[in-house]
Amino acid sequence: MASADPKAIAVEGLWKNNPALVQLLGLCPLLGVSNSVVNAIGLGFATLIVLTCSNLAVSLIRNHVTEAIRLPAFVMIIAAFTSCVELLMQAFTYELYQILGLFIPLIVTNCTVLGRADAFASKHSPLPSMLDGIMMGTGFALVLILLGAVREAIGQGTLFANMHLLFGSIAENWTITLIADYKKFLFAVLPPGAFVFMGFFIAIKNLIDAHQAAKASKEVATGSKRVRVTGQIS
Template sequence: MASTTNTSTRDIAFQGLWKNNPALVQLLGLCPLLGVSSSVVNALGLGLATIAVLTSSNLLVSLFRHQVPDTIRLPVFVMIIAALTSCVELIMQAYTYELYKILGIFIPLIVTNCIILGRADAFASRNAPLPAVLDGLMMGAGFAAVLLLLGALRELIGQGTLFANMHFLLGPVAENWQITVIADYKKFLFAILPPGAFVFMGLLIALKNIADNRLEKARKAHQESTSGSKRVRVTG
């Protein structure tokens, strides 16, 4: 088994939430991302389920990393992920049944989500439990954040509302959370259907690339100005 690597908490968080975001950079888990992101409640439900499975699977893989031979590493990881996904599915079926019916096949398909197996193999199996849990939490949060943003955009443009049916996930306390942004809105079907998901996802990826390019230019400009100031002080 590979030796444990030392990665700072800040770097793990930055990798999961922005630099190596599983949805915007790695482009993993696109099937559930595009399939259920038609509303905020759907996105939040799947996002929380993914975070729970990703974090707990990273923890278990890290704890047993020295006991699992390389020859059966991946099958063991899949079994761990499948068991945890079944637990999450049963919990949702028991406490959020309406949302469970809406999400349908995408809950058990968490088992095949490349993000979860990828992090188990690439990070959790090579690191101590605490960094592994943090990596799972940050990667899951990065994926869930994109899910929520996509769900909010599609719900707003497609239906003119936000936070509709939140009681499916949070219970009676959220029955009145719906915000009607545009009254008497005639639904924009394209935003709700899968083609709209692809378009909005492409826009989010483009915006991230633009932001990264501007940040990189600002960083280089700062480095040049700093090195120029140092040269002036030396020659002076």
């Protein structure tokens, strides 16, 4: 059973077991709509809400469903919260909802959401389950937003374009033009570009993990050597 320690849950969701960088789950929506920051924030926030609420609901019913209907019940819960998010987006961010299209209802089939419901929420109490949903959802959303920012910057030469689609008229002037008269780089905003940039992100994370592991091993070896030397002197 996964640890219910808050610090461990946070580290797992944000780094060690990040859904996008480690588990490689939910790649279809992640790569499909991450061509701008506003799209990434919209989908990331929607996934975060569904993941958190689903984890809480699954945790609350975990002792009241039989093994035979466990997974169908989880799917129904996820579908219900996805429908709520979809209706809210239709009501308040309709233009963004139209841009994201099928990727909002497809949150139901996101393996990250069902995976956390089955692997964590069905085995833990509500508070750790909610925290797990928040951290896993945040980890997924951060990767999505970072990918969206890189693709928008390289592909269009801007950042935070069309943010009014999500935040309203207050965000109409949030666009940052990085290069004036930029010749758009189409590859970056198409799905193949998303695969390439995602590969770079995964490689960078693996390099950081390898460096930290080597550093930890070196510290352990140094500590053991000091203990041996101290013992010989004594």
